[in-house]
Amino acid sequence: MAFGEGPELAAIGRLAAAMGLECDARDKTALSLGSLAKDCRFDRWTAVVMLFHDHEWEAPLLEQALSSEAFYVGAQGGERARIQRTLSLASRNIEENRIARIRSPIGLIPTCRSPETLALSALAEIVGDYERLYG
Numbered sequence: 001m002a003f004g005e006g007p008e009l010a011a012i013g014r015l016a017a018a019m020g021l022e023c024d025a026r027d028k029t030a031l032s033l034g035s036l037a038k039d040c041r042f043d044r045w046t047a048v049v050m051l052f053h054d055h056e057w058e059a060p061l062l063e064q065a066l067s068s069e070a071f072y073v074g075a076q077g078g079e080r081a082r083i084q085r086t087l088s089l090a091s092r093n094i095e096e097n098r099i100a101r102i103r104s105p106i107g108l109i110p111t112c113r114s115p116e117t118l119a120l121s122a123l124a125e126i127v128g129d130y131e132r133l134y135g
Contacts, residue, residue: 004051011115042068050075074103
């Protein structure tokens with residue numbers, strides 16, 4: 001599951017499809033600000049990635065993902081975004097150990113300059129985690 005906006009979301013959807021991975025990429029236009037994602041079930045085989053520039057969209061979706069068995073929960077963003085995300089989730093009474101599950105920054109490459117590189121970096125991290133757990 002990928003949630004977000006812009007070229008990063010499109011790039012992760014294209015690369016996942018090219019790799020033969022099932023990826024439900026949902027643009028923020030398919031979501032309601034402050035709401036959970038409808039028709040989403042995150043099981044232990046699910047990776048959830050947040051690719052928002054407007055991070056206020058993330059809190060309910062992250063709460064939904066963190067309350068699931070998803071094997072990977074990640075969100076793009078720099079240090080300021082990570083701090084704000086942590087404070088936002090803590091204000092929603094999300095336990096610290098659940099918040100600590102969030103991978104941020106996402107990916108194997110610390111800083112990516114293009115949406116395609118971010119997609120490759122994130123998917124490489126996700127596939128690596130999956131293989132370690134289930135391979």
